[in-house]
Amino acid sequence: MDYLDLKYTPKEDIVCTFILKGKEDKKTLSSKIAGESSTGTWTKVLYSKKELNAKVFSINKDTIKIAYPLELFEKGNIPQLLSSVAGNIFGMRGIDKLILRDIDFPKKYVEAFKGPELGISEIRKKTGIKERPIVGTIFKPKLGMSPKQMAENAYLVFSAGLDFAKDDENLSNQDFCKFKERFNLITKVLDKVENERGRRPIYAINITAPYDEMVKRAEFAKENNGNCIMVDAITLGFSSLQSLLSKKWGMLIHCHRAMHGAITRSRDFGISMLVFAKLLRLTGVTELHTGTVVGKMEGSKEEVVEINNFLRKEWFNIKPIFPTASGGLHPVLMPELIKILGKDLMITSGGGIWGHEMGAASGAKAMLQAVDAGVKNIPINEYARTHKELESAIKSWKGFEKENYNYKIKH
Structure with missing residues (x-):
């Protein structure tokens, strides 16, 4: 499974926490989520860059964590972020429950935003x-x-x-x-x-x-x-x-x-x-x-x-x-x-x-x-x-x- 690495430790990745249930085993299902929300599709294609694959690095009952390489995202573009990590995946077959529970951002991603003028x-x-x-x-x-x-x-x-x-x-x-x-x-x-x-x-x-x-x-x-x-x-x-x-x-x-x-x-x-x-x-x-x-x-x-x-x-x-x-x-x-x-x-x-x-x-x-x-x-x-x-x-x-x-x- 190109999207599963339970030994991986996130570095400068965007990490998404999902609550996931479905008809297949967790490793298979979570890998499909990681693939569809990063570089994958339903069959093998040319020119795939594995280094850009999202990685499922934690599975704890229904809670899974996926690390996305920062290179997948245009900095400062929230619509593009959501189109990736919350786009097609909610329409996939075989899923009975899917909630994007949390997102943790690395410093480089956050610093692309100015945030509030007044705090x-x-x-x-x-x-x-x-x-x-x-x-x-x-x-x-x-x-x-x-x-x-x-x-x-x-x-x-x-x-x-x-x-x-x-x-x-x-x-x-x-x-x-x-x-x-x-x-x-x-x-x-x-x-x-x-x-x-x-x-x-x-x-x-x-x-x-x-x-x-x-x-x-x-x-x-x-x-x-x-x-x-x-x-x-x-x-x-x-x-x-x-x-x-x-x-x-x-x-x-x-x-x-x-x-x-x-x-x-x-x-x-x-x-x-x-x-x-x-x-x-x-x-x-x-x-x-x-x-x-x-x-x-x-x-x-x-x-x-x-x-x-x-x-x-x-x-x-x-x-x-x-x-x-x-x-x-x-x-x-x-x-x-x-x-x-x-x-x-x-x-x-x-x-x-x-x-x-x-x-x-x-x-x-x-x-x-x-x-x-x-x-x-x-x-x-x-x-x-x-x-x-x-x-x-x-x-x-x-x-x-x-x-x-x-x-x-x-x-």
Whole structure:
């Protein structure tokens, strides 16, 4: 088997970890995967270069590791990488389970990427927030508000102390909420709040669109004092994302992972969120949605913690970035969330702020109070005795945890 070498030790290879099951024995099946994802085909052909063959070097039950010579890859080209290691193999016959669990990159491959322009340290300096998570919101309802309504709501939460607000993933430039009008009105709110409170909040406007239009929107935001742009990275595609982020924008790049679950969630076929996190960090995003553990989105504690730890660690020339916890979060969940995921974190809450019975400003205050309690390790019920907004939130949402997120309407 030209693609099997269990004595091989990877050097400057790209190493992929797969979970694999199929109808043939592991050595035969894994060799077929290695061949199809590197130099092989279904029969012998002329001009084969064995030195470029991928090598299966580890088989441990259903977990196999394949080393790919670096020469197989064009540096700085993520689409080409994925066309190789996650291309044809998912369509091969005889496979019952195939998951690309992880990719380890050598220094030479990573250094072909510039990574994020702004990392955790720059964002903390920019915001002035040193010792706690950055706390934000997603405008709700997801769709339907006018720019004027969004700006009015932005003032409610920003004047209450919230650090950050973002469009939802499916808001772009619809007739009821035009991009430029929305941006201009909310930017005026940022100016007003900065004058009142001495600190400028962050607004992530969704620029996701066909590439040429997306660049125009990013340029508009930069030219008009924007401080953050948002992209739906998976639906956008790596080619567009890499091209967009090859430019220096001087703004935060907030990365939503909409549609990732169609690829990452299956336990039989797909690519893990950890792999996407590594690739997206290479492209240069500064904040990435990774899961909450305690909220409405699927994702185990082990998986989310592993991804977050990777995003925050040193990685050759690539700056650490903020993981973002978002989806079904409300004040009651904050102490547990912070205990699990730590303080170097961005937290965004939609319904947990806009659904507060005392109004959105109180919702923002309740979230900040709950985060403060979590950071200081003060029991949330004790903290609520002197914070009426948090007390109200506890009455509304105590017991409303991840097992309750089954899309029932809570009145």
